[in-house]
Amino acid sequence: MIISPPFLKAKNAHETDAAWIERVMTVVDRRDYPVNGHGSWHGGIHIAHTDGGRPFESVRAVADGIVVSVRKSSGIDKRDKAPLNLNVDQPNVKGSDDGYVLLKHETEIGSGEGAKVVFYSLYMHLKSLESTVKIGGKVYRKDPLGTSGMVDAVNAFHFQIFCDDDNISKLTGRRSRELDVSKDGRTDAVYGDIHFYLPPQTKFYDRAPANNSTSITGLSELYTSSAPLYVSMTLAQGSCTMVTRQKNTQTDGKYDLLGEPLVNADGKDYEYNLYKTAMRNYKESPSAGFELLRFGRVINTEHETLVPADAPLWMTVSYPGGKGVVNLADPSIKKFSDADFPHWKGWLLVDDDNDTHSQCNSSIIRKLQEEGSYETQSNRLICCLPFEWEKSTIDARYKWLMTGLPWEQCTSEKTAIWQVPGTQESNERTLMSEEDYGKFKQHAEALCFDSGALGSGRLWHFNPVYFIEHMRRCGWLGKEDVIRLVRRNEERAHRPNLSRSTLEQWIESEGTHHSEIIRPANIKDIMPKVLNKYGIVSPLRIAHFFGQMARETGRFEFFVEKGDDSYFDKYEPRMPQGRKLGNTHIGDGVKFKGRGAIHLTGRHNYANYSEFRLGPQHRGMEYYTIPPNNTRPVTDAYTAFDAAGYYWSSKQKYSTTLSPLGKLGINYWADKGAQESDASEVTRRINPGRDGFLTVRWPAFIHAWYAINDEKNPPEDYRPIK
Template sequence: MMPVDINRDFPINRHASWHGGVHVLHTDRREEGYDPIEFVRAIADGEVVSFRSPSSTDKRDTFPLNYDGRTDDGYVLLKHQTDIGENCSVVYYSLYMHLMDRLDPAIRAGAKVWRKDRIGQSGMVSETSGFHFQVFCDDENMLKLTGRTTPELDISRDGRTDTVYGDIHFYLPPGTCFYASVPDAASPHTDHLNAVHTSTEPLFVSMTFGKGDCTMVTRRQNAITEVLFDTVGEPLINTDASPADNSIAETYLKYEYNLYRTAKRLYPQNPSAGFELLRFGRVISTGHETLMPADAPLWRTVSFPGGTGMVNLASTDIKKFSDADFPHWTGWRMVDDDTDNNSQCNSPLIAGLRENGGLSNLSSRLVCHFPIEWNAATFDQRYAWLRTGTADVPPMSEEDYGRLKSHASALCFDTGAPGTGRLWHFHPVAFITHFRKCCWLSKSELKQLVPRNALRTAGRNDYRWEPITWRDGAGSVADNIRTHINRTMQKHLITTPLRIACFLGNGIQETGWLGSMEEGYRYTETDPRTHQVIRRYNIWYYPWYGRGLLQLTNPENYFNYFSFRGRICPENIRTSLINEYSRLYSHRNIRYTENHLSDAENDVPEDIIRWRNNVSSDLHEAASSASFYWVSMNMAHYADAEHVLERCSVIPRRSGIKIYYRSPAFWRASAAVNLPNQVNNTEYQGLNGFDTRCCVYGSAIAVLTEQKFPDRHNNPVNEKPESDQLRRG
């Protein structure tokens, strides 16, 4: 948590003037075990727009910097560009003001800065140790980031589909029926159901998934203060979990962990589309998924004033949204009702919140439109009102006004084009918290997960340390599959840094650094003396070899995936191929001499052959098949465990000591899809390429999380993986 100065809070300060950021109080600790200096760090990858090296302490301690207390003037302004959805690239800025001593040597105009990189050291402002922290954007990017500039969300239609993340929200209009029970949760019909309540006011339901749970919360508008919303009843946690959907004891009645089995039970004609309905309340991927039947319901237990009942949230009368829509009933409001360009906060909305005491509860979720305060050229326009005063602020003398202007000018800087008009300001802590739910990887962010080098086991105690060539140019597999990876991760709730680290820690290695969605199934046998080719042959389980991001392999997995996607296959062909694969798997000596897995021998229909081949040739299928593996094998359950990093040291051939990192959690998530019988055998050595996977995992932990790496004494103090692994640039 960031300790924020309540007198310099957002969006107004104690004088009721606009304040575009917060003051983060100095957090240096002198006790043993703490770094003597806590550095200010970049909140995201970005580029240095401008900066000012801090003045000396002598200058800080004298006027004009020392106006009402010693004040440091060092600052760094960063521009951030990233993606938050499909074809949804956004730009925003972060400002770090009142830095002291010296900036990090890497800070220079145009320099690239990476998330968590040191920027400088927290200084002083008005005699208080701390720094000013601000996040803002222009009008164009406000629409991209939040989808609107109006105070409230349009609830007459469903929310955005270009970007969907975080919690799912439902607007239940007056007249919504609640039922006591629904014996057939797969039927939308209500003729024989017992209605226990019909709503007379708008209700808003939020659905949150996390750590295996699903929590349902209902809100309604406060009877006195319209901008406030009250919780109705108690949060409902896993209320609709069914014992019929459990697969392993550890996930018993955990609604989220069992979504795959729930989808198969309720939506057998197309469980994949049903999974999307369970996840989003609607089908988002309409180009790839068709809900069958089209009116398939989503019955969930929902609170109403005085009780609970079952509601079909899939009804077209109920509108669906996500956190990407910044729902106003969760506190988000866009404030654009202050029509002047001075620094006074003349917003009727904020004035009303101050009067009824609601500002403190909502202030962090207000996104406010007003001029930036660091432009010296607009100082008089913004502060001339101080000369005449207001009912709350007495007039300022010309001498005092001049001193204030001199102090402000000493802190201002060239704000460039963004600083000439009004900008949209976010509470920076709330901004970070909110967008951590997004987890959409930009091209640059995906690239950083690929290590510069990787370890490969060539034999017993025989290792290679090999450079990794990364190809993500236009038209490459890595570039083309990124959107599909992001979409499938959002759909299947691979939406925490640790889940992504486990998912892509396997997928990136499985596909040769996202180079091919197809296993190398063709082998060559050569004479050891002459090196001449004796024969070329296919892997024994051809044509059911690995395809897709997680290399879907063997007939049973393919047929299970086809079933998940709602594709009907002849049962006799399915059974015959599965039995033949099992027979060959159990008898190594006959895998090539008595193999009957071919398409011709089993009369495999053309559509099944096409579906199978599409798992590698169609990148949507390649990504979708991987997330099918994820949900069907309970990988999230293992990925959600605590990740205790273990520092592993090896000496590859013709290399010095190299370090990589593993954890029991990553092992179990990896084994769940590759070697299910070895999930709890964390020392097992037979998982192909696990040490290579760990190299990707280590990069993902560094890029996506705040977790530190153990040093050689097993103390978690290192900010980055050793052995120069992070790929930058």
């Protein structure tokens, strides 16, 4: 999934992604989620804007989608009159714009049917719409939809994100209020932070055993937990940050941080050094060990086997009053990721209000209000509530304005009295007259619309700010994402342009093999798994990878280096000027030609990859050497991409200096930035001669970078595949 905010403004220097999202999605006071200032359910937020700039800032699609429903604004003249202006009797008070766009987004957050998700985004109170926005039409992320208008006389628009009942478990991995911590989390979707549930009686030691052993002989026990602990691991920008939480005994649903975050407590540049750590600590199965380090468990079990099966993961973790080393691979410790929406980070499913009126009557929310923790915890509540824009249910949702609510005391003077949750105070309001309710209903009808099945089904709502911030951690690439990331070829006499149909065949192919033009099978399922494994999940890392892959695969046409036998003489050991790459026998040049999404070339690299996948006993290259008929890469997409990920993480040569930075994997260089010099440094670690940099690698990177980042304007030579 690739997602962005509905306003796109430049980031400030050193501004975090979360801070940037909150800044560009500034919420209007008393129009927050999930309950507004009047105690009513509010399925979205009102995002403030100003009309100071020219041209007006566009409201943009947050993700690729289809236009489900749309309405043009009635215009300023009608906006400030009844029924769009509910306060028309008050001087100089403006009303609400009634333009809107409803988008349906079909995307993927992982592998398999359970990770194919559908959600909706609604942009209400727009003052103008783009002429290209039409029912049934396709829109792409960052496409302008229109401009923000007014709502209740305030410069703002209403924005909400929701899904139907069938998709809540696909998006969050559950239907229950909290996660089930008796078992590991989902494996079809794994992204973002990795989380560990440590049960009571978990032991903390003074150090890790020598040689990554499971033996605790000679270790000193520092602490044994008496209550559950919740540990979160963040791998980003080369660092590993460990945070521990413990449930607050006074406030339900609150989890307190223990101590300060531990940054790289288990080694400098921890994330950049995962390959070296895997080779050192998991000698019998380094590739599976890499996954253990990355995810806390082996995810790709159909391809990777951990040897021995009980190999440990010793890491430094905080406990109440100190820190110690824990074997996080212990089966009693359960593993999760952000894809599980862990409740200790505040994600709770709220589905306990069965009333038909619009006022919140959730005991979960009432308890948060009574305990004084609602303000801090409301942002991550995922609430099941009626669609507030359905025209046919207006009376069911709002007639209480005239008749009163179940918990109100209504007097003969048409006054309703109720107690304020969490206080000893009571408030009162005047019930609407039939005439006033009629005016209100006309106002609601002018803004609402017939939403079809959405209006009658169970709908789950997210705080849009926190949904977008959360889902931007998911670097999973679906088919449509891949197509957007690939740059269309220029015209060439010997090969036609790379069309959408050609690329779809490449992504969805069952595998083709003609001479040395090879397309592995199941690329759409395998490629994002492997990129996730090797941490190539940030927009910048993905763009750099696609820039390199464009050249290495001949613009996505083959996964084996092309040329007749004489072309590979440059790799032959008998050639004095050749790049031998560890080749020792005549014929090794052809036998160990470049293969993979990023080419491994030469006997030495093949041997290293074999050792990485299956351990040192397989340095004889049984795994990636494919005698006698070169069949493995045809059907084995996992090997083709995993070899590229291995190369990406293990590459340690061609440093610009003699500093230790030259020993880090390519993620280090990809994280440097998006300038030409940055892409050049990445290229030098793939191909020291920078072959095809200006003609293919750099243009392909620029294209992929725009497709995945948050820039509004495409580069001059942007060539999307339609």
